[in-house]
Amino acid sequence: MEVMEATPAPARQVNVRSSDKAMEVVLYAIAAVILIVLIYPLYFIVIASFSDPSGVANGQVWFYPQGFTLDGYRELLRHPNIWVGYRNTILYTAVGTAIGLAVNVPAAYALSRKDLFGRKALSLLFIFTMFFNGGLIPTFLTIRDFHMYNTFLVMVLPFSVIVYDIIVARTFFQTSIPGDLWEAAQIDGCGNLRYFARVVLPLSKAVLSVLGLWIAVGYWNSYFNALIYLKNPDLYPLQLILRNILITNQMQSGMGSGEAAQIALRLANMMRYSVIIVSTVPIMCLYPFVQKYFNQGVMIGAVKE
Known part of the structure; x- marks a missing residue:
């Protein structure tokens, strides 16, 4: 019996492996x-x-x-309005995120259903608002006529509908929720609302976490709506209070002279970075709790229908 000699691996395979490692590096x-x-x-x-x-x-x-x-933090935390702003921002973020999910997710699910009458026309109406709106003055007059000016509701209710989030959630429902589940639920006598609450929502933790984080970050960083629609300092969010503190310190440093002006300018420059830390660290602490679902759902909006 002849013994078969082992043939050496082709040099081409060695070159391919080395090139793969080089590309990996x-x-x-x-x-x-x-x-x-x-x-x-x-x-x-x-x-x-x-x-x-x-x-x-x-x-x-x-x-x-x-x-x-630590003078920047000491000077910043010396203002009592900081804690008022933290309280208001936490309330606006919590309530606004809950309302945002409550209105955007059901709307997205309804638009994802093929049996919805006028689905394409409704989708076009939603998309139309992404490019055209009434403007600042008509919006201000509308909010005033609805008696929401300078109230808690103006920060969480009028701007709760976010069309981009609706599109992202609609794409998720269309691509990730099998239609067979709805047919099986119908056989068991399940209606639309029960199916949405008992089947769709438990399977949508990824998109709910992503949308919740987006909405929460938006409310946490929001100051323009408060600047336009609030006049009571007790209702100011944290971002607007920090903005006012920075502007006040810069004005004091510019109006003064001599050593006092230099001290005020030094504190203003020092607080500039402390403000960023104070305003961003709390919302960044939320990320570890939603990271698991965020990694799953961050690319949802990129899925083609």
Whole structure:
């Protein structure tokens, strides 16, 4: 019996493997560079908030704080309106997110149903509002006539419908919820509302988490609506209060002279970065709780119908 000698692997396969590894190294290097570009601005804001403003202005702050100080945070937290703003923003975010999900998700599900009469016409009406609206003055007059001006409701109710979120949720329902489930539910005597509450919503945790995070971030960062429709400082959200504090300190530093003006300018520059940290850290703490579903649903809107 002849013994078959083992033949060496072709050189082409070795070259393919080495080229794959080289490409993998290049991709990791590109990803690392992109990560640094994205992370460093956030890191710089953190270390700048703990640094002496003169060091930041002179370009001495790069990788660690220069002249470590907490004066910016002390001056910022000295204002009692900060805590009022936190309370209002948390309420606006919680209530506004709940209302936003309550109106956008059912609308998206209704538009995803092929048996909805006039579905295409209704979809066009929703999309039309993304490009055209009445403008600021008609909106202001409408809110005033509905007696929502300078009230809690003006921050959570009039702008709760978000057409982009409806489109994203509609795409999810059309592509991720099998139509056979509705047929099986009908056989068991399940109606539309019960099917939506007992079947569709439990299967839509990914899109609900994504939309909830988007809506919550929008409410947390919102200040323009409060600037236009609120005049009672007790109803101001955190972003508007921080804006007023920065403007007041900058005006004081510009109107003064001598050593007092320099101190006011130093505090204003120091608080500039502290304001960013105070206003963004709380909402960033929500991300770990929805990261599991966010990774699943972040690309939902990119699925073609």
